[in-house]
Amino acid sequence: MQLNKKEQAWAKETLDRVAHKLERVAERSKDKIPYTTLHGVHDDKSGEEIGWWTNGFWGGMMWQMYALTGKELYKEIAEDNERKLDACLMDINRLDHDNGFRWLPTAVADYRMTKNPASRNRGLLAAGNLALQRERAELLVGAGYPYDALDEEPECGLCRDSGFLPEGEPCKCLMAYYTQEQNRRLSKLLDLGNQSFETFSLDWYSGEVWPEYGRSPLENMKMIREICGDYARTFPRCGGNLLFTGAPGLGKTFLSACIAREVSGRGFSVVYDTAGHVFQQFESGKFGRENPFEEDPDREVNRYLNCDLLIMDDVGTEMLTSFVQSAFYRIVNDRLVNRRKTVLSTNLPMAELERRYGMAAASRIRGEYQMLRFFGEDIRVLKRDR
Numbered sequence: 171m172q173l174n175k176k177e178q179a180w181a182k183e184t185l186d187r188v189a190h191k192l193e194r195v196a197e198r199s200k201d202k203i204p205y206t207t208l209h210g211v212h213d214d215k216s217g218e219e220i221g222w223w224t225n226g227f228w229g230g231m232m233w234q235m236y237a238l239t240g241k242e243l244y245k246e247i248a249e250d251n252e253r254k255l256d257a258c259l260m261d262i263n264r265l266d267h268d269n270g271f272r273w274l275p276t277a278v279a280d281y282r283m284t285k286n287p288a289s290r291n292r293g294l295l296a297a298g299n300l301a302l303q304r305e306r307a308e309l310l311v312g313a314g315y316p317y318d319a320l321d322e323e324p325e326c327g328l329c330r331d332s333g334f335l336p337e338g339e340p341c342k343c344l345m346a347y348y349t350q351e352q353n354r355r356l357s358k359l360l361d362l363g364n365q366s367f368e369t370f371s372l373d374w375y376s377g378e379v380w381p382e383y384g385r386s387p388l389e390n391m392k393m394i395r396e397i398c399g400d401y402a403r404t405f406p407r408c409g410g411n412l413l414f415t416g417a418p419g420l421g422k423t424f425l426s427a428c429i430a431r432e433v434s435g436r437g438f439s440v441v442y443d444t445a446g447h448v449f450q451q452f453e454s455g456k457f458g459r460e461n462p463f464e465e466d467p468d469r470e471v472n473r474y475l476n477c478d479l480l481i482m483d484d485v486g487t488e489m490l491t492s493f494v495q496s497a498f499y500r501i502v503n504d505r506l507v508n509r510r511k512t513v514l515s516t517n518l519p520m521a522e523l524e525r526r527y528g529m530a531a532a533s534r535i536r537g538e539y540q541m542l543r544f545f546g547e548d549i550r551v552l553k554r555d556r
């Protein structure tokens with residue numbers, strides 16, 4: 171392949187970045203066989219999950235790095251990965267059509283570089299098994315059975331556990347899995363155990379009318395609790411988007427968590443995050459990642475834009491830049507255009523939001539969000555003083 175000067179420079183720069191990043195990642199995850207990251211930390215598919223289909227990829231990356239740099243650490247990690255896979259090679263139930271994914275990047279790569287006879291043995295065993303699987307499938311089909319007649323029944327009959335339908339569309343089971351994963355992360359972020367509409371107490375709100383609002387904090391919170399409860403229970407049919415405004419310590423975050431819990435419990439994908447973190451992910455997506463242990467920012471940004479319900483807390487506490495302004499508009503506008511629901515929570519009044527994020531964003535919010543104003547005495551202060 172012929173690359174022009176610009177392409178060569180790009181390739182070199184990218185390779186340098188990969189090498190730079192993997193040096194730290196490899197050291198930190200050297201005893202694992204990672205598949206993905208959770209909160210910036212690699213998971214580990216060795217042990218119980220040694221049959222996992224991507225379990226040769228990590229070793230393969232290490233051989234690539236060894237070929238590139240000659241550093242022993244990479245070779246050691248790759249060899250360790252290959253040895254761990256022996257548990258899979260010795261278990262007929264774990265050998266399947268992904269044999270190639272497991273042993274081409276590990277044992278076969280090893281043999282090509284080092285001529286290690288043990289690696290050759292592994293590669294041939296895996297390949298031989300693969301060939302036999304194919305022969306068995308042909309025999310079954312020849313005898314009038316489905317090719318996978320001897321396999322265990324798939325859990326999902328629609329896609330036979332491949333996750334995708336014949337037309338290439340993602341299957342319902344895969345979408346349900348994504349939602350479940352998303353909500354598993356959500357429940358880590360919010361302490362969902364305690365926050366529900368039932369446990370939301372009105373005891374801390376005074377019954378005295380505040381003249382400027384024409385009602386008491388107690389009446390106001392009753393109304394807000396009712397609106398939020400209906401919103402969550404009927405999601406996404408009724409109610410569009412919500413804007414919580416008001417001073418800190420009045421229950422905005424608590425009610426956000428109640429909504430998150432109810433809506434995610436009903437099977438919708440919900441993402442809850444603070445504005446500061448949301449914008450940080452947008453920014454990392456733009457400038458590339460410095461810290462290799464962070465979440466993949468592009469994936470994070472897609473979650474913010476595509477989840478069924480985005481709950482963004484502490485809007486207005488982040489440092490304001492023109493990048494933040496445009497990211498904010500993009501979130502508000504894209505989600506409206508795609509008919510996805512959003513709940514924003516802020517200590518700032520509407521006029522201040524407009525000053526901060528500009529007229530365009532503010533007018534979208536005025537037109538499409540129901541504003542709920544929280545007022546009263548700071549509950550945290552009341553609790554402390556009682």
Ligand SMILES: [Zn+2]
Nearest residue numbers: 326329341343
């Ligand atoms: Zn399926």
